[in-house]
Amino acid sequence: MFTFSVIPFLSAHLHWIMMDGLAWLHMPTTGATFRKDPDILIVSHHNETLSHTLAEKIKLNTAYIVETARSVSDCEKWINNSIQPIIVTTEWDHEIKSIVQTLQEKHDAEMQFLVMAQATSTKLGKLAEDAIHSGAQTFIPQALGSAPLVAYLHRLMKQRASACLAEFDDLNSTRVTVNQKARIVRVQDQKIYLPRNLFALFLYMAHNRGKALSYQQLTQAQKEGKSVFMAPNTLVVKMYRLRGMFEHTSLHHRLETVPGYGYRYTGPEIQITDGH
Secondary structure, eight states, X not given: OHHHHHHHHHHHHHHHHHHHHHHHXXXXXXXXXXXXXXXXXXXXXXXXXXXXXXXXXXXXXXXXOEEEESSHHHHHHHOOSSSOOEEEESOOSHHHHHHHHHHHHHTOTTOOEEEEEOOOHHHHHHHHHHHHHTTXXXXXXXXXXXXXXXXXXXXXXXXXXXXXXXXXXXXXXXOEEEETTTTEEEETTEEEEOOHHHHHHHHHHHHTTTOOEEHHHHHHHHHTTSOOOOOTTHHHHHHHHHHHHHGGGTGGGGEEEETTTEEEEOSOOEEEEOOO
């Protein structure tokens, strides 16, 4: 009796697992297509736990693409020559300073980096002075928590977006088409398959192109009129995933964060089709 009662339950769940698996098979698999292109790179050579915790907090509060590194070679794996990430160090000592200086020499002397370090009150001022003299945009004591760091990152990313606006102006002429039936977004010649929930999110933002949409509006759009409970951070996680899907097209830079409010799509207009 028990065996027969659970078969429909298992069958239903196995069906959805297979469907999700097939959905991911539609996605490109080459490393060149889906290489990571982080907005923020956290560097720490001693406290790896702290760097990962800080990365999760930044993701939760900003939805930027964040990665961690421990050495120059680690950083080299993530740094993209065209879109350079903002460096955040969780300590400031000779080793970290050497890593930053090496990156500055190899990539850009004006590379943006922030320092968040812990020290006794007598050493804190000296560390901050040395970090600023070395080119850090700011020095934040760890005792203040992650809130000041997140606020400063918002400011830097906003400045970067304005400075890079001309660079992405040609994106407005990029051809973006959407196949609603297959849930496929084609950007020029690149084809991206989106899971149902991410597709609905992208389509809603695209239909409201240029308009700042609140967390509440986007959450309601995700619910599709149904009384479904959604955890507070669900939207942030989905936006992070959505940006990751488009990171190789530069379209993820047009899925903008509106600090303290929500998100906005500023990419080119899309053409919607129902064909294959």
